[in-house]
Amino acid sequence: MKYIFLLLATIAGMLQLHAATVDTINVRSAQMNKDIKAVVISPENKKATSTLYLLHGYSGNYASWIKTAPHIEQLVDTYGYLVVCPDGGFNSWYWDTPKNNYLYESYITKELIPFIEQQYQVGSDRINRAITGLSMGGHGALYLAFRNQDLFAFAGSTSGGVDIRPFPDNWGMKTHLGEYHQEPKTWDAHTVIELTHLVKPKSLELFIDCGTEDFFFEVNNKLHEKLTYMNIAHHYLTMPGKHNGEYWARSIDFQMAFFAQCFQKVTLN
Structure with missing residues (x-):
């Protein structure tokens, strides 16, 4: 964590006057039979070898992150890795969840990643991939990383809904999973905090943060406690803040510094 803060302390002096390249692309999902947009942020005048997949929250879209934290462009230039913000519905x-033709785990892991790596010529090893996101996307990032450790070496979450079960009537989840009181096993199988048993020793480097006034603060604390109890190494950061764009515009600095550290270790090795 100390290294992350040192990285953040030097960002102001490192930011360049020019910004990264921001593209909006369409990637075909054969499984869902539709084109899906994504924002791709590439460092200017620098060849990226690693990729961070950055997921949006409930009711957001592919453009949410770039609107919430436009300085991501400068962070990409500073750190030199690719950032991909896919639309997650x-x-x-x-x-x-096939009954609604929502196949976003398969889309990201089987369709988007191969497309990005071919189109942008970035590394195709798991050590060149990280995934994180906010709220629904924080849940999604850890859910995908825990279930696909062959694809991701690094994962994170900011303000993540890492245990969905305390919120059975929120955010349309029951349209995918059924009513919680009728389908508790289905809900257990789709919530991050119940998937920690999947994490292999030393498989994932994890960074989780949440604001202390966030309605997801308690479930993040519970996940931190469970990971600690299970001796799963992770970084956990709490800061003052609510579940809003002001917090995410700050937390992305810590998230991206963490993944820069991860990718740098890969390069040095």
Whole structure:
């Protein structure tokens, strides 16, 4: 964590006057039979070798992150890795739920990643991939990373809904999973905090943060406690803040510094 703060302390002096390249692309999902947009942020005048997949929250879209934290462009230039912000649907939670033709886990892991790596010529090893996101996207990032450790070496979450079960009537989740009181096992299988048993020793480097006034603060604390109890190494940061864009515009600095540290270690090795 100390290294992350040192990185943040030097960002102001490192930011360049020019900004990264921001593209909006369409990626075909054969499984869902539709084109899905994504924002891709590339460092200017620098060849990226690693990629961070950055997921939006409930009711957001592919452009949410760049609107919430436009200085991501400067962070990409500073750190030199690719950032991809895919559209995850209004309320997909990044699950595969075939009855609604929501196959966003399969889309990201089987369709988007190969497209990005071919189109942008970035590294295709798991050590060149990270995933994080906010709220629904924080849940989605850890959900996808825990279930696909062959694809991701680094993962995070900011203000993540890491246990969905205290919120059975919120955010349209029951349209995908059924009523919680009728389908508790289905809900257990689709909530991050119940998937920690999937994490292999030393498989993932994790960074989780949440604001202390966030309605997801308690579930993030519970996940932190469970990861600690299970001896799963992770970084956990809490800061003053609510579940809003003001907090995420600050937390992305810590998230991206963490992944820069991860990718730098890969390069040095």
